[in-house]
Amino acid sequence: MSKVLMKGNEAIGEGAIRAGCRHFFGYPITPQSELPHYLAKRMPEVGGVFLQAESETSSINMVYGAAGAGFRTMTSSSSPGISLMQEGISYLVGAELPCVIVNVMRGGPGLGNIAPAQSDYFQSVKGGGHGDYRLIVLAPASVQEIIDLMGLSFGLADQYRTPVMVVGDGILGQMMEPVELDEEVTLPEIPAKPWAAGGLKGRTAPNIINSLYIVPEACEDLNKKLFAKYETITQRETRWEEYRLEDAEIVLTGFGTAARIAKSVVDKARAEGIKAGLIRPITLWPFPSEVYAKAAEQAGQFLCVEMSMGQMVEDVKLAVNGRKPVGFYGRSGGMVPLAKDVFAEVKKLMAGGAQ
Incomplete structure (x- = not known):
C-alpha cells in the first residue's frame, strides 16, 4: 500500500x-x-x-x-x-x-x-x-x-x-x-x-x-x-454515514462537499455545547430514508445544507414525514456555503426551537 x-x-x-x-x-x-x-x-x-x-x-x-x-x-x-x-x-x-x-x-x-x-x-x-x-x-x-x-x-x-x-x-x-x-x-x-x-x-x-x-x-x-x-x-x-448522531438535537445533512462543510459545523456546534449530528447520504438513490425517520424520533429538527437552491431537502422532508421541521441553507450558481454562515443558521434554529 x-x-x-x-x-x-x-x-x-x-x-x-x-x-x-x-x-x-x-x-x-x-x-x-x-x-x-x-x-x-x-x-x-x-x-x-x-x-x-x-x-x-x-x-x-x-x-x-x-x-x-x-x-x-x-x-x-x-x-x-x-x-x-x-x-x-x-x-x-x-x-x-x-x-x-x-x-x-x-x-x-x-x-x-x-x-x-x-x-x-x-x-x-x-x-x-x-x-x-x-x-x-x-x-x-x-x-x-x-x-x-x-x-x-x-x-x-x-x-x-x-x-x-x-x-x-x-x-x-x-x-x-x-x-x-x-x-x-x-x-x-x-x-x-x-x-x-x-x-x-x-x-x-x-x-x-x-x-x-x-x-x-x-x-x-x-x-x-x-x-x-x-x-x-x-x-x-442503501449507504450513508452517521456522525455524532446518537444524542443529536439538531441533525445537519448534505452530500459531497456540502457534507464536509456540515461536518465541520457539527464539531463547532459541539464545542459550543450544541448537540449537533450529521447524516451524509452516500447513495443519493436509493436514498437512506429510514435513517432520517429514525433520527426524527429523537432530534428536534434538521438542517439540509446544499450547493443549490434546495433539491435534496425535498427527499429529507419526505423521509422525516412532517414529524420534525426541516430547515435549509444553500448557495447556488457556483457559490459555496461557508461554515460560519451554516453555523449561524444552526444557532438561529436552536434559539428558535422547533418552530
Missing part, C-alpha cells in the same frame, strides 16, 4: 481502471477535463480504449455499444453535457446495460459557469430522461472515497444490469488529497455476461440488445421488472 497525492478527477480515472474498466468515451468539459486527459494516457497503458467523441450525445451512445457487447465501460461530463446524454441514459436503462456515468457538477442552469455546484440532484435521482426509471447514484465526499466508490459502482452496475451514476462537484474534482493505493493492482473478477451481443458463441440465435417494445403490455412488463429490481437495490444497497 502506498500513499500518493491525487486530484479528484484523476482519482475517478484511476479508480475506474482498477475496477476493470477498459473502455472510455467522453468529451472534455470543465471542471472534469482532467479526467479524460488522465485516461487518454492511462487507458493505452493498460490495453484499454480511450476515444474522445465529437459530442456528449455520441459519447453515451458509444457507451451503449460497448456495454451491449459486454465490456466494462464509462463516460464522464459536467452538467450541460450530462443533459445532452439523457436520451441515451434512458436507452441504457431500458436495455438493462451496465455502465458508469460520472457527473462533476458545475453552476447552472443553462451553460452557467465552471464553478462547483450540486444542482443536478433532481436530474440524477429523479431520472432526467424519459420513462419510468431510476439510476443508482453514488456521491463521494473525498478523493479516497472516489477511488473506493468507483470500484463499487462498476460492481453494482454489473450485478444489477443497470447504469450507475457517480456525482461530485467541481471542488471535489479539482481538489488534491492523499489517497492509499495498492501498489500491485489486482483486477476484480468480472461476471460472465451471457446476455451480451458478442457473437453467437455456440448459440443458435444472436442476443439482441433492445429497449423498443411496441406492444404496451410488453413495455409494462419491462417497467414492472425494472421496479422489482429497484426494490431489491433499495433493500440491499
Whole structure:
C-alpha cells in the first residue's frame, strides 16, 4: 500500500481502471477535463480504449455499444453535457446495460459557469430522461472515497444490469488529497455476461440488445421488472454515514462537499455545547430514508445544507414525514456555503426551537 497525492478527477480515472474498466468515451468539459486527459494516457497503458467523441450525445451512445457487447465501460461530463446524454441514459436503462456515468457538477442552469455546484440532484435521482426509471447514484465526499466508490459502482452496475451514476462537484474534482493505493493492482473478477451481443458463441440465435417494445403490455412488463429490481437495490444497497448522531438535537445533512462543510459545523456546534449530528447520504438513490425517520424520533429538527437552491431537502422532508421541521441553507450558481454562515443558521434554529 502506498500513499500518493491525487486530484479528484484523476482519482475517478484511476479508480475506474482498477475496477476493470477498459473502455472510455467522453468529451472534455470543465471542471472534469482532467479526467479524460488522465485516461487518454492511462487507458493505452493498460490495453484499454480511450476515444474522445465529437459530442456528449455520441459519447453515451458509444457507451451503449460497448456495454451491449459486454465490456466494462464509462463516460464522464459536467452538467450541460450530462443533459445532452439523457436520451441515451434512458436507452441504457431500458436495455438493462451496465455502465458508469460520472457527473462533476458545475453552476447552472443553462451553460452557467465552471464553478462547483450540486444542482443536478433532481436530474440524477429523479431520472432526467424519459420513462419510468431510476439510476443508482453514488456521491463521494473525498478523493479516497472516489477511488473506493468507483470500484463499487462498476460492481453494482454489473450485478444489477443497470447504469450507475457517480456525482461530485467541481471542488471535489479539482481538489488534491492523499489517497492509499495498492501498489500491485489486482483486477476484480468480472461476471460472465451471457446476455451480451458478442457473437453467437455456440448459440443458435444472436442476443439482441433492445429497449423498443411496441406492444404496451410488453413495455409494462419491462417497467414492472425494472421496479422489482429497484426494490431489491433499495433493500440491499442503501449507504450513508452517521456522525455524532446518537444524542443529536439538531441533525445537519448534505452530500459531497456540502457534507464536509456540515461536518465541520457539527464539531463547532459541539464545542459550543450544541448537540449537533450529521447524516451524509452516500447513495443519493436509493436514498437512506429510514435513517432520517429514525433520527426524527429523537432530534428536534434538521438542517439540509446544499450547493443549490434546495433539491435534496425535498427527499429529507419526505423521509422525516412532517414529524420534525426541516430547515435549509444553500448557495447556488457556483457559490459555496461557508461554515460560519451554516453555523449561524444552526444557532438561529436552536434559539428558535422547533418552530
